[in-house]
Amino acid sequence: MLIIIGGDAAGMSAASRYKRRNPDGEMIVLEKTMDVSYSACSMPYNIGDADSLMDSLIVRKAEVFREKQGIDLRTGHEVTGIDREKKIVSGKKHDGSDFSLNYDELLIATGTQAVVPSIPGTDLPGVFTLKTLEDGRKIKDFLAGSTVKNCVIIGMGYIALEMAEALEKRGIGIRMVKKRPDLLPWMIPEQSSVVKDHLEEKGVELVTGQEILVIEESSHAPGGLKVKGNSAELTGEMVLVAMGVIPAAKIAGDAGLKLGPGGSIHVDNFMKTSDPSIWSAGDCADARDIVSGKDTWIPLALTANRGGRIAADNILGDAAEFKGIAGTSVFKVFDLEVARTGLSMEEAEAAGFDPVYADIISKSKAHTFADAERVHAALIGDKKTGRILGAQMVGKEGVARRINAAAVALQAGMTAEEFYACDLAYAPPFSPVWDPILMAAGNLIKKLQK
């Protein structure tokens, strides 16, 4: 019996793969919520569009998994404990009753949970997080039923920024606040200032360096909320807590499984935890950093899908290896595309490299095109080995899909010289003769030689 805890990207990828390869194998999928397999990453875009239904983000309904794929998928089943000795998982059903199940193999794919600060007021009406589809439905219902003139967003990560765009699109004023002094701390300053300027141009109010003390109801306006920081107050009719996520790894930790960075569940390259009968995949599990080789925790959708699939293959007896991740990611914030892959300067230093970066400003198209947009491209390299360690890009066009060239270079362990030698595409409507990322490589070579 294979038990899978979690019915989202990693869990359902594993379940589908396992069932396809082993139709007669015993398998049960336990999902805490009533929703499985939805595009969580699309929620901000859905919220930005008042006319669309949140449920349109469902990729495959639970019934389809049950009826078409024959998967024993039990929604409303929250696992609260793992008995590794007896190989039993136990928990609570949606209706309050208890359940317990025996397993031979267990896959933990519990994902993440939203960070909610321990301050008063996070449970007030109008205060939201955005993690589950149910969170998304609640926000959408709230927007449909209330007059929201301003929203205070706590946090400035990519969900926070995507939500800023989505809510602004619905005519809501955006006030963002966070504790740390920098907007996007992983970004080189030349590029994060581009994002900052763009947000301000779009009328977004940015307040950094604020310890958030309390969320309270405003005495001035009915339905008003006030977010109090140590030296600033921000008001609105809605508050979104978007301070990031942490691994949903409590049951794994309680069961004594080895944990990895950020409290994630540590797995080897074959998705196995420290218990030979227990596997983990998806946003709750750690991975190898393809650049440093060290354990890392970066929850991303492709990693989850891939990890679930690899876990299923290994549970079936393969030796499928997940070599590692570059943490390649991209997000859109208003008219900007922001992308990264590999290590930031700080991460590179922490991993023992001697990093230096080269940042260039180029164009999204040939100079002969009047509508060519500025593209900022940076590469981070290691002075000791000449290797590329990471890449960062910002621009209004031609950034999102351009980062992948650098991601492949990281996977191949290329030096800046080797990457500079790559034959990338050129045509006037799409690129200058030297692709911006190649120009960055050329500059990086010079900096590495110094």
Added chain:
Amino acid sequence: MLIIIGGDAAGMSAASRYKRRNPDGEMIVLEKTMDVSYSACSMPYNIGDADSLMDSLIVRKAEVFREKQGIDLRTGHEVTGIDREKKIVSGKKHDGSDFSLNYDELLIATGTQAVVPSIPGTDLPGVFTLKTLEDGRKIKDFLAGSTVKNCVIIGMGYIALEMAEALEKRGIGIRMVKKRPDLLPWMIPEQSSVVKDHLEEKGVELVTGQEILVIEESSHAPGGLKVKGNSAELTGEMVLVAMGVIPAAKIAGDAGLKLGPGGSIHVDNFMKTSDPSIWSAGDCADARDIVSGKDTWIPLALTANRGGRIAADNILGDAAEFKGIAGTSVFKVFDLEVARTGLSMEEAEAAGFDPVYADIISKSKAHTFADAERVHAALIGDKKTGRILGAQMVGKEGVARRINAAAVALQAGMTAEEFYACDLAYAPPFSPVWDPILMAAGNLIKKLQK
């Protein structure tokens, strides 16, 4: 004394690099035409825009090279002979007078010339090729001064297709004709049919399998032209001969230099020809194919720029290596982006591989975006080694910059498995969770295992 023959991408890249590194070195650049350093690739887009000036495509004027960079640039100087024994180049100036110059080192960067078939009528008014800026000016002047209702384009390569779009934009009906039966013979049929359907949707008439016999003036309409094939006749007020280019390598061949594929000038990885005092770079020179390791000839702008620069470095005593090219290219035809890198199926077979391809249809964005466009992505792999040999993509969005990931994979010599393991970017506005090119890699792995 360094003599450089040719003042476009490769020649001027070499000249600028040489002068910057060796300001006191003796160097003369000889350019046949009066134009240097312009964006030839942008000419179709410029022609499509009646209001723009063709001369806006000039990147740097001859005077700038002379005055700002101190380069002895002699325009209107056509080299007609090389005496390798005496190390002398000789030729004719624009005014008809002769010149001869001694060299210690010679760089041949003569580029290409348009293929013009040996048939009657190619010299008629209204019949054009598009190779030089002067060709572009002539076409633009003709369009400004005549009423062109229809244009017959002979050839269906990327210049032909870019010009089809440009002329259609100016309200001209397009009739295209070629000898071979296939529109784009290097493309897998699943993708070339997408291009064909799109052209027909845009009202372009396509006639293949025609041996072109003659171009003649039409007796029916003044200013009318008729292109006669073996079984079809196409009429219009303008004819564009866009049958591709050949290396401008006559002087090199006459001087007994070793020639490479397609009559190009053979160079080693250090841009040296078979004569140790003579170098070549740019569209006239051959290169190593990064996939097969064999000599190849693919004239592309990035290769020319890179080759010129590397030649200059080696002339100055470095050992800078040009490892090879993947032939990565992209073009736009109406609303489609078409891209390729590496070998086609036919090229792969000819190079001794055992190729197989996997073609998938995916989307440019997450399925939750109603405006996501279809993306066709194909990867070609070698059954013997599992290596990726090439990639091809077509779609209305997200193709051009996406091909670069595959280009880097080719440079790194990755197998399909290794490429499939790459951590590419995902965000709903830009990609499905599995990037189309990764999906193609997944399918290719299955095909390679058969």
